Structure formats: C-alpha cells, structure tokens
Amino acid sequence: MKKYFNDQEKMVLDVIDLAYPEVEQKTELMKEQLSGRIDMLLDLQSNSEEVMKCVSSEQEVYAGSDIGVNEFSLAIQKFSRIIFAVEEFKRQLEKAVLGNYPAQLPEEPTPGTSNGIQMEMTEDVITSSSNSSLCQGPLQATNSSSSAISSPRGSPLWALSSPFSQWASDVTLDPERVSRRLELSEDRKTVMVPDFLPEYEPSRWRFRNCQVTGSQSFSEGHHYWEVSTQNSTGWAIGVARREIGHSERLGRTDLSWCxxxxxxxxxxxxxxxQTPLTEQKPLLVGVFLDIPNNSLSFYCLPNKETCLHQFQINVTHPVYPAFWIYGMRVGDYLTVNSITKH
Structure with missing residues (x-):
C-alpha cells in the first residue's frame, strides 16, 4: 500500500513538473496583458485631465453663484454624454469604412505628457539647445534621393532628396520590444494601433506603454533615418539606451532623447x-545621429530641411532608434522610410 501511494505521489509530481513551465508562461503573459490594460486606463485618465483643464477656466466664472455652478455642472454632464455618444458613433463609423477609405481618418487632440521614472546616470553628460538655428553638423549639399514607398494603409509618402542619405541606416522595428498594444507590419517598418491586441512571445524587454525601439543599435559613426508621421495624431521619435524601463516614456529619463x-x-x-519648439507638426522627420561630434539632430521634411532641435549627446553605450505613438486611436501608425544610400 505504501508503495502504491508513493507511486501515485511521484506521478502527480511529474505531472506538476511538466505543467509548471506552461502555467508560468501563461501567468507572465497575463501579467503583461494586465499591465498593458492598466497603461491604457492611465492614458484615458490623462486624456480626461486634458479635457478638464480646457473647461476649468470657464467653471471659475460661475464660482460666485450656487445656481450658476449647478447649471454649469449639468451642462458639463450633458456635454460629456454628447462627447461620448459622438466618439462612439465616430469609432463605429471609422471601423465600418476603414476597408474602403483607410487613409481618411480625422485628427483629434492627444493627451498631455506624463512624467516617468528618472534614473541617475552620470556617464552620459547632456546639454540641449532649443534654438533650431544652433543645429550644426556635417551637412553637405548633395542630390541624393530615396524612392517613395507606400504605407500599409495606402497613403503615399514623398520622394525625398536629402543630403544625409549618404549616412542612411536601414532601421527595422524590434518585435521583442514592441508593446502588446501595438502591431508591426511584415517588413517591420511600420508600427500601428490595431483593432485587437496581437499575440507576442513573452519577452523581458517588452514595453508596457505604446513604444518600440529599432532592432539596430549604434555606438559609432554617422546614422540617418526618416519617419513618416502624417498618419499619427500623437508621437515621439528619438533614441534610447537598451536599459530604458518597460514603462518609461521617451525623454523622461537620462536614457532617452526625443x-x-x-x-x-x-x-x-x-x-x-520639456523644451517647447515653435514649428508646427512635421509630416516627415529626419533623424541624424552624429556620434563623432556628439550630436543628435531632428529635421522637418520634405519641403525644406529645417532643423527642429539638436541635443549634445555623449554616446558611451549603444543607443537604439525609439518611437512612441498615441495608443488610443485605432488605425494610427508611424512608418520608417526606406532610403537609398548614396
């Protein structure tokens, strides 16, 4: 009898040992999905705070009258219900016509920025210049051109002539770092906000917010890439160290610039x-990383190459192209252009 119980116990333990890795993997997957949903709720909260900021000044007008405050509160509630109904109708309408008219998506305001966790890193000493006229570098007048490509939604990009194309780098997006709330195209050149959350393998490097980095890292030389932003209502473009945290927004720590x-x-x-810039929304952004001269510059394209901003950056560790996209607009996307190197 004792042998029988021992055999049964061993069999149960064997089954547990076999099932444990799968259970552990599913648990980790569920944790990442829940974290993604929490971040989505935080984005919604941020968006709501922006709306309240817009109406707060109006609310002060009624502060001296109880009747006025009550009327204002009722008006706000009614206004909120109308907004919700309109947004729901718009979402359903966009979903219905997306197949026939995918590129005609209306723009809407994006939420305000939020603070991230700061990390103390003494190895990278950074100073930034806010005046675009200070952007300097080995800009040489050449007539290099890159071929126009088509975005996954069928919206054409421009054919460019850039003096930086001689330093063009083939940047693709990393499936191990992309957020579960985002989806990559087959060629890994486009990151988009999908209708449904895609399935990814568990990864210790995966972002919990709506970010992704490139697969390539740079630690020496000159590198240039271009990003089409015309189909995204909110975005950030820059570089980041690999050690940037899962939930850390670009530009909010010592490990990223954007x-x-x-x-x-x-x-x-x-x-x-934050350094406010005077330029309007650029539809195409060129990024030039000049490691020998400790410079990271951003340019507005394609009509004329206007320097938007330049960071002084001392690259002591490899950095990766990095991207954030506003994750509340299904159908929004960023595309890394393919550039012919000359």
Whole structure:
C-alpha cells in the first residue's frame, strides 16, 4: 500500500513538473496583458485631465453663484454624454469604412505628457539647445534621393532628396520590444494601433506603454533615418539606451532623447525636461545621429530641411532608434522610410 501511494505521489509530481513551465508562461503573459490594460486606463485618465483643464477656466466664472455652478455642472454632464455618444458613433463609423477609405481618418487632440521614472546616470553628460538655428553638423549639399514607398494603409509618402542619405541606416522595428498594444507590419517598418491586441512571445524587454525601439543599435559613426508621421495624431521619435524601463516614456529619463508631438505642441524631451519648439507638426522627420561630434539632430521634411532641435549627446553605450505613438486611436501608425544610400 505504501508503495502504491508513493507511486501515485511521484506521478502527480511529474505531472506538476511538466505543467509548471506552461502555467508560468501563461501567468507572465497575463501579467503583461494586465499591465498593458492598466497603461491604457492611465492614458484615458490623462486624456480626461486634458479635457478638464480646457473647461476649468470657464467653471471659475460661475464660482460666485450656487445656481450658476449647478447649471454649469449639468451642462458639463450633458456635454460629456454628447462627447461620448459622438466618439462612439465616430469609432463605429471609422471601423465600418476603414476597408474602403483607410487613409481618411480625422485628427483629434492627444493627451498631455506624463512624467516617468528618472534614473541617475552620470556617464552620459547632456546639454540641449532649443534654438533650431544652433543645429550644426556635417551637412553637405548633395542630390541624393530615396524612392517613395507606400504605407500599409495606402497613403503615399514623398520622394525625398536629402543630403544625409549618404549616412542612411536601414532601421527595422524590434518585435521583442514592441508593446502588446501595438502591431508591426511584415517588413517591420511600420508600427500601428490595431483593432485587437496581437499575440507576442513573452519577452523581458517588452514595453508596457505604446513604444518600440529599432532592432539596430549604434555606438559609432554617422546614422540617418526618416519617419513618416502624417498618419499619427500623437508621437515621439528619438533614441534610447537598451536599459530604458518597460514603462518609461521617451525623454523622461537620462536614457532617452526625443522630439514629441502631443496636445498640438511640438517639444523636445530629455531627463523629463520639456523644451517647447515653435514649428508646427512635421509630416516627415529626419533623424541624424552624429556620434563623432556628439550630436543628435531632428529635421522637418520634405519641403525644406529645417532643423527642429539638436541635443549634445555623449554616446558611451549603444543607443537604439525609439518611437512612441498615441495608443488610443485605432488605425494610427508611424512608418520608417526606406532610403537609398548614396
């Protein structure tokens, strides 16, 4: 009898040993999915705060009258219900016509920026210049051109002539780092906000917010890439160290540098410090990483190459192209252009 119980116990333990890895993997997957949903709720909260900021000044007008406050509160509630109904109708309408008219998506305001966790890194000493006229580098007048490509939604990109194309780098997006709330195209050149959450293999490097980095890292030389932003209502483009945290937004720590379009404002971000820029939303952004001269520059394309901002960056560790996209607009996407190197 004792042998029988021992055999039964061994059999149960064997079954547990076999099932444990699968259970552990599914548990980790569920944790990442829940984290993604939490971040989505935080984005919704941020968006709501932006709306309340817009109406707060109006609310102060009624502060001296109880009747006025009550009327204002009722008006706000009614307005909120109308907004919700309109947004729901718009979402259903977009979903219905997306197959026939995919590129005609209306723009809407993006949420405000949020602070991230700061990390103390003394190895990278950074100073930034907010004046675009200070952007300098080995800009040489050449007539190099890159072929136009088509975005996954059928919206054409421009054919470009860039003096930086001689340093063009083939940047593709990393499936091990992309957020579960985003989807990559087959050629890994486009990151988009999908209708449904895609399935990815578990990865210790995966972002929990709506970000992705390139698969390529740079630690020496000159590198240039271009990003089409015309189909995204909110985005950030820059570079980041691999050690950037899963939930850390670009530009909010010592480990990343970027320019960002959010809440109808173009800004440069590093160490959680915002530098407002005067340019309007660029539809195409060129990024030039000049490691020998400790420079990271951003350019507005394609009509003329206007320097938007330049960081002084000392690359002591490899950095990766990095991207954030506003994740509440299904159908929005960023595309890394293919450039012919000359």
């Amino acid at each position: 320019i960002e379009w959010s809440s109808n404002q173009l800004s440069a971000w590093h160490r959680d410090q």
